[in-house]
Amino acid sequence: MSKNNLSDNPLLKRVVTAISPDRVELLFTLVLVLFMGTLLWQTFGYEDFGKIIPLIVATPTFVFLLVILAAAISPRVNEMLNEYQVRDIIDVDEIEQFTQESEDSESDVYDQRLEFIGITLWIIIFGLLFHYVGAVESITIVLLGYYRITAKQNVVRTVLYTGITLLFIYLVFDMVLEMRLFTDSWFAFLLP
């Protein structure tokens, strides 16, 4: 199935856009609240000097996060919160560039999320290969795969870009930094 056919799949579209952008923001705020709450909870267990500053920092940060969370849930709180903006402090409203805002349509959101999922997959694949297969091998696979599949380059360009990048990495990281990334790699036989 081609990428276009896949992206036109109504089921996929429903799954990908199941959560509205507002809900995603709410989720992100919730993650931050949980993260800060965990750190705050742990802080109480430390010795005096080890907890003074973290308590001073974490307590208001946690409260501010709760306010932001409330704003994400309640439009009224959000309205109040938006009054406190930098543009109110520095008077720049007359300059057109500061007043431009845009709203994303549903199809924009769907496209953006597909792109986000795509790049996330590439990053995860790269990370896993980097850890389990090796640095040079993972770079080779990712470059070949990305240029051929995502960037839709022809075979010659894909190999050319990959080769130039590997040469650059060899010169900088192996020759200059002496990190010896290539020593036990697929390309070890090419080394002088």
Place this chain on the structure above:
Amino acid sequence: MVEALIIGLTQLLSWPLILFVFAGALLGMLFGLLPGLGGPVLLALLLPVTYGFAPESAVVLLTASLGGVAFGGSISAIIINTPGTASNAATTFDGYPLARQGRASEALGVSATASALGAIFGVLVLILLLPVAQQIILAFSPPEFFWIAVLGLAVIAFVSGDSFLKGLVAGGVGLMISFIGYSGVTGTYRYGFGTEFLWAGIDLIAAIIGLFAIAEVIKLTVEKSETIAQFTGEGSTGRGQLKGIKHVLSRPVLFFKSATIGTLIGLIPGAGGSVANFVSYISALQSSDEPERFGQGAVEGIIASEASNDAKDGGALLPTLVFGIPGSATTAVLLAGLVVHDINPGRQLLGEDLSILFLLLFALILANIVTSGVGLFAAPFLAKATHVPVRILIPLILIVSFLGSYALRGNVGDVVVAVAFGFLGYAMIVYSYSRVAMIIALVLGPLLENSFVQSLQMSRESYWIFVTRPISFVLMMLVLLIVLVPLIQLGKQRLEAPRVGGGHDE
């Protein structure tokens, strides 16, 4: 001091350092030109490259890159109405209209001249302040450092984002992350969740690579940008550079006023160029006899924005080099680069390493002259780099980011940290949390806590030590001023708002 100055200058003109100035300046210009990349990304990517370098070479390469970014950002601001960095945003207001009028070269001439002269002005002010700085630093001890850290954090909260509250949260989260790991001063291992990896804390460079480079990769992908330049302008690039130079030279008052604003704002830790160029632009607009020309292609607008933007680098280096408090994300990465090469800000840099300090300052000046010179003649061609397809650049930025984080300690854990911060950084862009606030908090966190605890240890746990020492008291008042003035302004605006609204109704 004179001897150190001569040594620094001689070193800079020696081989291969002079090559690093040109290489760094051109790289800086290229990264400044590419919107979204900018100084922090370039320095974060260059940092691992310099691991094997001699300290002098590393300093020159990093500083020259920093010097090149500021002007580079103005090229895309003028030609394609897209500022290369946030610090060049105000340049678009008049630079792009000039380009639309077929006067792009003239605008580039103005920008190049104002940038180079602004940078020289900022560094000269810094050199003049150095002898005083040396005296000041001796008067500073943990209580004063505590307030300086608070000052840096207080300023960040107000200037680094659209939402005041989210700016504070970004700073707070950054501070808490900076406390992760074992603290030698407090003698506690915190927030490690039972892992050995977090014993040494979160690596700052991995965090920076994630927050800037990887986050930009995600952003560019999601935006489906064909090229980094989102808009292809039709600005002509004829032969107006000389006219541009004359514009700056014939407006010395405006130039000095703008450069002074830039230097002063640069001096305040955390304020940075994104504020300097707006404040300077608004000041130029308010003092102009023809304010209606602003936004239509007034060369004064470009002079104000670019002179302050480049002058702020000199100012921002003072707190960075003297107190170890970075004035911006870029100087935060530069500071990390210096520390990696065992060049420590403060007493060491102002004492035994004074020649390196001058080397750094001269490299900054020369890099600005190089970029402005190159920019005058090659800017139209360089702008084409913004048309390299993003799909070609993305894997390259990812690879350099991964290798850069891995090269820190040869630990895949740092790559995981960079990736995690990459996603965090992207979410911060989308939901308007300031990444700069987080980076500065990550840098200032240990200083804040260590100086706080050391002060209490000095005073046998008396909190009066923070207010009874003269410099501490002044710094505390400054913090209060910075926090209270905008709040009072806001309160006044809210009180006046109903009256204005009533007037309209009538």
